[in-house]
Amino acid sequence: MQRCAFVLIRLPPYPASAAPVTVSAFRSTLAPTRLICYVRSVLEPERSVNPAPAKVAGSRGPYARGVRRRRQLLQAVLRIIAREGVAAITHRAVAAEAGTSLRATTYYFTSKEDMIRRAFRFFVSRSLERIEVMARELSADGTEPSAAVNLIIEQILQESSDPDTSWAAEFELVLAIAREPSFAPEYREFQLQLDRLVQQAMVHFQSSDPVADARIVLGFLRGFELKWLSQPNRPVSSLTVKEDLTRLLHALLGVPA
Numbered sequence: 165m166q167r168c169a170f171v172l173i174r175l176p177p178y179p180a181s182a183a184p185v186t187v188s189a190f191r192s193t194l195a196p197t198r199l200i201c202y203v204r205s206v207l208e209p210e211r212s213v214n215p216a217p218a219k220v221a222g223s224r225g226p227y228a229r230g231v232r233r234r235r236q237l238l239q240a241v242l243r244i245i246a247r248e249g250v251a252a253i254t255h256r257a258v259a260a261e262a263g264t265s266l267r268a269t270t271y272y273f274t275s276k277e278d279m280i281r282r283a284f285r286f287f288v289s290r291s292l293e294r295i296e297v298m299a300r301e302l303s304a305d306g307t308e309p310s311a312a313v314n315l316i317i318e319q320i321l322q323e324s325s326d327p328d329t330s331w332a333a334e335f336e337l338v339l340a341i342a343r344e345p346s347f348a349p350e351y352r353e354f355q356l357q358l359d360r361l362v363q364q365a366m367v368h369f370q371s372s373d374p375v376a377d378a379r380i381v382l383g384f385l386r387g388f389e390l391k392w393l394s395q396p397n398r399p400v401s402s403l404t405v406k407e408d409l410t411r412l413l414h415a416l417l418g419v420p421a
Contacts, residue, residue: 234272236262239328241283246333250340253279277344284337284347288354290328294319299361303368309413312365317406320385324392331389358382369417377416384412 240262244252253276255269262268273279298319302312323329341347359378366374366381388405414420 233264233268235286237264237269237272237279238283238286241279242287242330242333243327245280245283245336246327246330249336250280255279277346280337280340280344281347281350284350287329287333287337288350290326291323291334291354292357294322294329295358295361299364302365307368309369309417309419310410312369313406313410313413316385316409317402320388321402324389331393335390335393366416369413371417380416381409381412384409 237258240258241253244257244261255266255273255276258279259266259269269279273282298315301307301315307315324331327333337347338351341351359375359382362378362382363374366377371377
């Protein structure tokens with residue numbers, strides 16, 4: 165590939181004190197001495213230029229900070245919903261809860277509905293992360309129904325103490341669907357994933373009807389969550405729940421108590 169390089173060398177300016185000259189005089193006398201244009205034509209092999217590596221999202225940099233800030237705001241939304249309900253969500257309330265500026269909430273969320281919908285999705289993703297881990301353990305070789313009960317009880321107690329997966333926030337979000345049907349797809353997808361994971365566990369335990377048994381188990385757990393929430397000053401005994409769930413699983417699977 166032929167390349168032509170132009171090198172421009174600028175010499176010191178013509179002294180201001182010198183007598184003025186005409187343009188033609190400058191061209192004929194000064195230009196050759198004040199300005200030199202050197203042109204060189206060379207033959208070089210074409211060089212391969214490696215493109216700059218693409219930016220990778222990591223734990224640092226503007227992208228990572230943006231992810232952390234958005235997560236903090238969504239967690240703030242869920243805390244407010246669990247404590248005061250969906251109606252309490254405003255840009256100002258979320259900014260105050262997250263300890264950030266109003267500009268941050270308006271930057272990441274276009275409206276109140278946008279905040280609620282994204283918080284719904286965040287809740288679903290966090291809940292499914294936990295449930296998928298539990299489902300893998302339930303489906304592991306050698307896992308007996310009694311061990312499954314312990315895993316389920318441990319899982320629901322962890323959910324109850326984690327603001328990201330708060331039962332109060334979940335039921336408030338479910339009630340919000342009645343007033344804002346556009347929220348329904350997020351929860352419907354969550355329910356489908358939840359049904360699928362529990363059905364897999366029922367298949368592992370050789371249930372005669374995994375779909376029906378999964379639905380019954382989930383209905384029992386929903387009832388437990390509501391009862392727990394309705395008695396904030398007198399929590400339901402986890403031992404009682406364990407005994408009831410064990411009895412239920414044994415009955416569904418035809419295993420002697």
